[in-house]
Amino acid sequence: MEPWPIELTEVSKRYGGVRALDHVTLSAGPGITGLLGPNGAGKTTLMRIVATVLAPDEGSVRLLGHDLARAHERVEVRRRLGYMPQEPGFYQQFTAFEFVDYVAILKEMKDRSARHDAVRRALGAVGLEDVAHRKVKGLSGGMRRRLALAQALLGDADVLMLDEPTAGLDPEQRLRFRELVSQLPHRPAVLLSTHQTEDITAVCERVIVLAGGRIRFDGSPAALAETATGRVWVEQDRNEQAVLSWRMSDGRHRHIGDPPAGATIAEANIDDAYLLMAGVTAQTQGAAA
Amino acid sequence: MSWHVHEDTIEAYILGRIDDASAFSLEAHLLACASCRAAISTRVEVEGQARIWSGIRESIDRPRVGMIERALIRLGVPAHTARLLVVTPSLRSAWLIGITACLAFAAIVSSAAGETPLPFLMLAPLIPLAGVAAAFGGPVDPAWEIGVASPTGAFRLMLIRAAGVLATSAALAGLATIASPALGWSAAGWLVPSLALTVLTLVLSTVTTSVIHAATIVGIGWVAGVIVLERVASAPLAAFGPTAQLVSAVVAVGSLIALVGRRDAFERPAHL
Numbered sequence: 001m002e003p004w005p006i007e008l009t010e011v012s013k014r015y016g017g018v019r020a021l022d023h024v025t026l027s028a029g030p031g032i033t034g035l036l037g038p039n040g041a042g043k044t045t046l047m048r049i050v051a052t053v054l055a056p057d058e059g060s061v062r063l064l065g066h067d068l069a070r071a072h073e074r075v076e077v078r079r080r081l082g083y084m085p086q087e088p089g090f091y092q093q094f095t096a097f098e099f100v101d102y103v104a105i106l107k108e109m110k111d112r113s114a115r116h117d118a119v120r121r122a123l124g125a126v127g128l129e130d131v132a133h134r135k136v137k138g139l140s141g142g143m144r145r146r147l148a149l150a151q152a153l154l155g156d157a158d159v160l161m162l163d164e165p166t167a168g169l170d171p172e173q174r175l176r177f178r179e180l181v182s183q184l185p186h187r188p189a190v191l192l193s194t195h196q197t198e199d200i201t202a203v204c205e206r207v208i209v210l211a212g213g214r215i216r217f218d219g220s221p222a223a224l225a226e227t228a229t230g231r232v233w234v235e236q237d238r239n240e241q242a243v244l245s246w247r248m249s250d251g252r253h254r255h256i257g258d259p260p261a262g263a264t265i266a267e268a269n270i271d272d273a274y275l276l277m278a279g280v281t282a283q284t285q286g287a288a289a
Numbered sequence: 290m291s292w293h294v295h296e297d298t299i300e301a302y303i304l305g306r307i308d309d310a311s312a313f314s315l316e317a318h319l320l321a322c323a324s325c326r327a328a329i330s331t332r333v334e335v336e337g338q339a340r341i342w343s344g345i346r347e348s349i350d351r352p353r354v355g356m357i358e359r360a361l362i363r364l365g366v367p368a369h370t371a372r373l374l375v376v377t378p379s380l381r382s383a384w385l386i387g388i389t390a391c392l393a394f395a396a397i398v399s400s401a402a403g404e405t406p407l408p409f410l411m412l413a414p415l416i417p418l419a420g421v422a423a424a425f426g427g428p429v430d431p432a433w434e435i436g437v438a439s440p441t442g443a444f445r446l447m448l449i450r451a452a453g454v455l456a457t458s459a460a461l462a463g464l465a466t467i468a469s470p471a472l473g474w475s476a477a478g479w480l481v482p483s484l485a486l487t488v489l490t491l492v493l494s495t496v497t498t499s500v501i502h503a504a505t506i507v508g509i510g511w512v513a514g515v516i517v518l519e520r521v522a523s524a525p526l527a528a529f530g531p532t533a534q535l536v537s538a539v540v541a542v543g544s545l546i547a548l549v550g551r552r553d554a555f556e557r558p559a560h561l
Binding site for chain 2: 055
């Protein structure tokens, strides 16, 4: 049997007194797996551990059948890994082309002509070919985000780790990202960390909700939405019993939590389920449904 | 279009046996004449065309090579390694100018003192130390995390940059020694301690929060050690005498062995 491209067993990580990951066990195969969770849930720690840049305190991580605890196996994995960090940094003096070319060198692409072809393909895939020779410091935030994505796409990686790839992108760029990542021809195993439930619904075949360093849910986006079935209702006025409620554009209030008797139950969506699961207690006003 | 390109001219153009003026004239004609374009396009070798376009793209896309990178390539450093080196903050022009000024100042002060080259000897080993501290790691390298996740890896990247910084700093300090005859040959005593301090810093950085932190500890320790030795020892420049050189060599070798042993702490650190 083929091993899962991504396998974590009982992985824990602690920063001082804070447990960022608490005995996390998961496997992910080809296709897009979304990682959803509030700030501080442990998403970035998990992404860094799988991306081979951070060692776990406990547990084992295997990528493409290789044990990351072994140095030579880790190098083998890195040859087939694309990683977009949450806060990618750039050398400001480089052009977009030069930056991706630099990463291609790090990825051991030594033949200059083949490397430059790969760089052009990666920049073309994210729609940056027209600004390839513009310096990084002259690029907008969205363009830099796409540049970070371009370097991750270099070399047709078998495992792609994308940490908040759509943060800072405008709606059109976000759509383009979804189109790109859902149509990668070689169907890599993609782990996509995001705050955007729309991204999960749009492209992920599977979603994992992480909160407090533990996995709270693992299943399809539709199954996640179903967990809130019967726990979403609409009333004219705000109900203080709700875990969370907000005023919709038609003036009524949407509530999530345990509905009172006789409440008008509404169809639950992934946002409702995620908010319930993450245990949000703060009241949010004014957001449209 | 009332006229068309002669068959012989097309043949000469395809084979590249045509003068520039005739080629420009023919190309201007092709822009306006679909019939001649069709005639010529079926006869141009497809692979040759692809080669030409690839060459054009390469000349447009070729990354700019700066002065330091050019110098490294001329010295025999492979082009891809030179590219990894040029983003090192402590190999950029501003840094090099800064350390040259520091060394010149220390050499002048030592020469003016007229007795011992102590200020120069104390400062020179700190130059590569500071250079290595500013060469890699999260706080100084914006793309460090991407580098750690690459097959090159943090350890190799660190070694490449540390070697580049050490060689450059040593060359500059060596030049300062030669350029200041008043310092005498004893002024070369900084070389081995410099190597020891740098490798020790790299080892220490695997247990501290950053290389800068480790370099600060080692640097302060070095300065304090030299001052104390200078006060308690009977002979001047005890920190650079034969015994001290031997101790430095042992520290350098021991640190180098420890560094290889701690490789994994660079490759997959406990904290970023």
